[in-house]
Amino acid sequence: GAVVSQHPSWVICKSGTSVKIECRSLDFQATTMFWYRQFPKQSLMLMATSNEGSKATYEQGVEKDKFLINHASLTLSTLTVTSAHPEDSSFYICSAPAPSQIYEQYFGPGTRLTVT
Amino acid sequence: QKEVEQDPGPLSVPEGAIVSLNCTYSNSAFQYFMWYRQYSRKGPELLMYTYSSGNKEDGRFTAQVDKSSKYISLFIRDSQPSDSATYLCAMRAGGYNKLIFGAGTRLAVHP
Numbered sequence: 603g604a605v606v607s608q609h610p611s612w613v614i615c616k617s618g619t620s621v622k623i624e625c626r627s628l629d630f631q632a633t634t635m636f637w638y639r640q641f642p643k644q645s646l647m648l649m650a651t652s653n654e655g656s657k658a659t660y661e662q663g664v665e666k667d668k669f670l671i672n673h674a675s676l677t678l679s680t681l682t683v684t685s686a687h688p689e690d691s692s693f694y695i696c697s698a699p700a701p702s703q704i705y706e707q708y709f710g711p712g713t714r715l716t717v718t
Numbered sequence: 719q720k721e722v723e724q725d726p727g728p729l730s731v732p733e734g735a736i737v738s739l740n741c742t743y744s745n746s747a748f749q750y751f752m753w754y755r756q757y758s759r760k761g762p763e764l765l766m767y768t769y770s771s772g773n774k775e776d777g778r779f780t781a782q783v784d785k786s787s788k789y790i791s792l793f794i795r796d797s798q799p800s801d802s803a804t805y806l807c808a809m810r811a812g813g814y815n816k817l818i819f820g821a822g823t824r825l826a827v828h829p
Contacts, residue, residue, distance in 0.1 A: 606761075636817075643726070645806060645821045646762070695761050705750045705769065705810075707817060709761035 608710035622682045625696030631676035632698035640693040652679040686717040724820030737794040741807035749812040797827045
C-alpha cells in the first residue's frame, strides 16, 4: 500500500532554533498534504493544509509565521518550526489523501520534537 | 462544544472481552466515518471506514453509524493484548478532505 514517510522521527533542539520536518509520499503523488500536532494523550489537531505550488491554509489559532510550510513538489511537504520554544514540543504527524479513495488518508509515522 | 466527543478512557478489559468504543458528533454534514488505531509514538492507521449510516464488519471489528442519533461505534470481539492501543474516531463532510478527530480512547487488553 501507499506509504508516507517523515524525517526525522525524533529531534531535539534548543530554544530559539528552527527545525525542519519532511513529509514524503513514497509511491504516489499528493497535491495536498495535512500537518497535525498531537500532545501527549490528546487527539490529533489539524494545523494546516499544504498545497503543492501554492500557499498553505492554516487552521485558526496556528501562527503561519512560526510554522512555515512548503510544498515544493508532488511528493514532498516540509514543516519548519521557527524560533522553537519548549511549548512547541509535541508529536507532529503529516498525512496525504489516498489517490483513489476519497475517504482515506495515509498517515506518516510522526516526528517527535523536543525543545530544550 | 467539540464537534466530535470521545471518552478518552483509559479502558481496561481482559483478553477475549468484547470492547465497545463510541463517539458522538454535532455536525450533521459529516458523511464519512473512520476509526483509526494508533500505537504509542506511531502514526494512526485506518481500521474501518463507513459511509453514511449502517454497519460494516471486518474480522473481529464492527463499525456502526447512526446518523439520526449522531453516534458511531466500534466493536472489537475476542479482544487480544495486541489490540492495546489508542482508538481514534474521525469524520468528515462529503467532498472535503479535512478530518475531524475525536480525543481517542486508550484501550488496554490484559492477558
